[in-house]
Amino acid sequence: MIDTSGDVNIAPNRKDNEFSTALHQRGNEFFRAENWSEAMTWYNRSLSYAEIGSENVALAYSSRSACFFNMELYEKALIDIETAKSANVPEHLLVQLEQRQQECHELMQTAQKPKVTRDFKLSYEANKNFPCMVDVVEIKYNQEFGRHLVAKCDIPVDKIVLMEKEFIAAIDNDRMLCCNCSRMNSNFIACPQCPAVVFCDLDCMNQNLWHKWECGSSVSQLNFNMKLHVRAVLMAIESFRSVEDLMEFVGSALLEDPGTIPTSMHDLKSKYHFFFNLKRSPQKVDDIIAAYTHFKCIQMCPKINALFDGEEKTRFLMHLVFHHTLIIQTNSIGGDDFKSIHNVFSMVNHSCAPNLHNYIVGNHGIFKTIRYVKMGEQLCFNYLGSFNEKTHERQKELESNWKFICKCAVCEPTNNIVNARLASDPRFQFVHDNVHDESLALDLLDKCRQFLNEHGQLAWSAEVGFISQVFAGLITALED
Ligand SMILES: [Zn+2]
Ligand SMILES: [Zn+2]
Ligand SMILES: [Zn+2]
Incomplete structure (x- = not known):
């Protein structure tokens, strides 16, 4: 019996159909108990481990469409039915899928209007420099x-x-949310290279700044708190053309008065600048130990290591991680398996x-x-x-x-x-x-x-x- 408890030491760090099938069977247990959302979580896990082009991919989409169907989310069910049909779906399932498709269309005709989803927007004009805030x-x-x-x-x-929107965020792997926008209950697709993450769609996959660095490395198996620190460094890297530019920026940003009011937040560099100058809690001995742990986690990402080669850059990275540690400690919000920073x-x-x-x-x-x-x-x-x-x-x-x-x-x-x-x-x-x-x-x-x-x-x-x-x-x- 394959252990599917979600223990990162047991779960393989690559696509694996045997593991994917075991996860699917766990999903079936919840499905039989009519616990649709829990079943769906396991089908998503199964999808993320399914080998590309294999029957497992189609099975995961197909079972997930049944969950959406039972949750009366017919539009989402239809999307998964289409995806399953265009994947490698076995003949006997095709008949079932087509029947479900038919039922979806019928129920959508007769079902009551879907619940009104509120359109979230600012109640006043947006501030010119900080478009996420009102101008009043x-x-x-x-x-x-x-x-x-x-x-x-x-x-x-x-x-x-x-x-x-969050500046950086991280969740534990066993909580299935889009790696880019943190949405849940979506028609997720899996990263084609690794089993660690899912995305709403190709747009979310292509927009995401950090997964391309983490994909395939053991960073994806870290807990959310450690991952958040890796991502803070990734945002620093993404904001500048080179490590030298980043080093020059840090040199001057550290001299800024702590009362300086940020000027804008229009591009990645100004967002990172805003983040870099957030309030930091006074340092304690514990923080040095925590920062050292974060630094070791960051070194698990070979692509980051390659950028910070040589003694000077390694030392710079250590100082940067320490600075981030104090900022994150003071400003992060979240829960037991999720943490984010909003500037x-x-x-x-x-x-x-x-x-x-x-x-x-x-x-x-x-x-x-x-x-x-x-x-x-x-x-x-x-x-x-x-x-x-x-x-x-x-x-x-x-x-x-x-x-x-x-x-x-x-x-x-x-x-x-x-x-x-x-x-x-x-x-x-x-x-x-x-x-x-x-x-x-x-x-x-x-x-x-x-x-x-x-x-x-x-x-x-x-x-x-x-x-x-x-x-x-x-x-x-x-x-x-
Ligand atoms: Zn998304
Ligand atoms: Zn990946
Ligand atoms: Zn009070």
């Missing part, structure tokens, strides 16, 4: 807050003010009484207003994700992870925390009484929006805090 927001610098975002006019609740996103400071809520859609980090923002006010979000009432616990977590002491309105309250007038607002009462009723989600969203546009600019109170949290939760639930 600017980056400012002062001694107290460092670089931070400020509103240039009043901004009501429920406005998208930032929508930024402008990283300029947003923390508040326990935030006026922004952040969420991720595909490879975009999005910030939406959850309180009424007055002109000149700083834009902030909650680094801790959710609100913890115990001030000392919040402060401890912020200090240990981000090395600062929070002095926001909740941490140092100067006003009464409970505002009885707001508690008697009928919209507050409606939200308070129905917060767990999913069938009222749209009503709740509307009541929250009205309440926050009217009262959200008042000094923080438990009522404003409660409604803005409910609002943030609804945004994530409805738009994710």
Whole structure:
């Protein structure tokens, strides 16, 4: 029995039909249990190990089309049916596929309209220098807050003010997302050379900057955190014509004042420049050890090694990796198997009484207003994700992870925390009484929006805090 547990020490680092078949059988087990999305993950793995031109490729597409079919995603099912038919599909499956194709067309005629997918876009004109940010927001610098975002006019609740693609990202291999744009549930195609990654389509495959360096090397088997550091170096390499140009850039960028506001983000070089000057946490002994580990991982990529030959360049690379390590530690976001860095996103400071809520859609980090923002006010979000009432616990977590002491309105309250007038607002009462009723989600969203546009600019109170949290939760639930 072949071990398909996903253990990187057991999985082969090349296409392998025997392994691909074992993965397909695991998929079949989930399929029989009607767990379509889990089955699909295993079929994607099977596809990525299938030898090019073999029957395994067609089988993976065919089984995946059955998953999409059962998930009522008929358009996606049809795409996979076509791909399977044009691959090396065995005769008996062809009949099945054609039948499924027929059913898809019939069901698409009778099925209810597909769910409306929200069209995500900025709520105002884009900023000229930073097109991911609205032009009613600017980056400012002062001694107290460092670089931070400020509103240039009043901004009501429920406005998208930032929508930024990641600068670098990495996921663990066993989570099947497009290596280029982090989409899931797509009609993935596998890298033709290695079993490590999948892409949405040929466009995603050709646009991707880092996989061409990693393909075939053991880098693809590293965990997401290590991979992220390899990719930071790859972005540095991709941004300059030669290692000498990169060395010259680093020499001058290190002399820049930490308060310098980036000028633009139009090309790769300016994006890397932005990233290079992000805030770094003060270094500790642990960071040196971590950076050394990252450096060793980067050396697993023969194509990078070939560029940084000789003692001077090797030493430069070590210093660069150390610099990246401090930046990534301070600015990365993510979870247990995923990490990414977004540049402008990283300029947003923390508040326990935030006026922004952040969420991720595909490879975009999005910030939406959850309180009424007055002109000149700083834009902030909650680094801790959710609100913890115990001030000392919040402060401890912020200090240990981000090395600062929070002095926001909740941490140092100067006003009464409970505002009885707001508690008697009928919209507050409606939200308070129905917060767990999913069938009222749209009503709740509307009541929250009205309440926050009217009262959200008042000094923080438990009522404003409660409604803005409910609002943030609804945004994530409805738009994710
Ligand atoms: Zn993609
Ligand atoms: Zn590859
Ligand atoms: Zn605070």
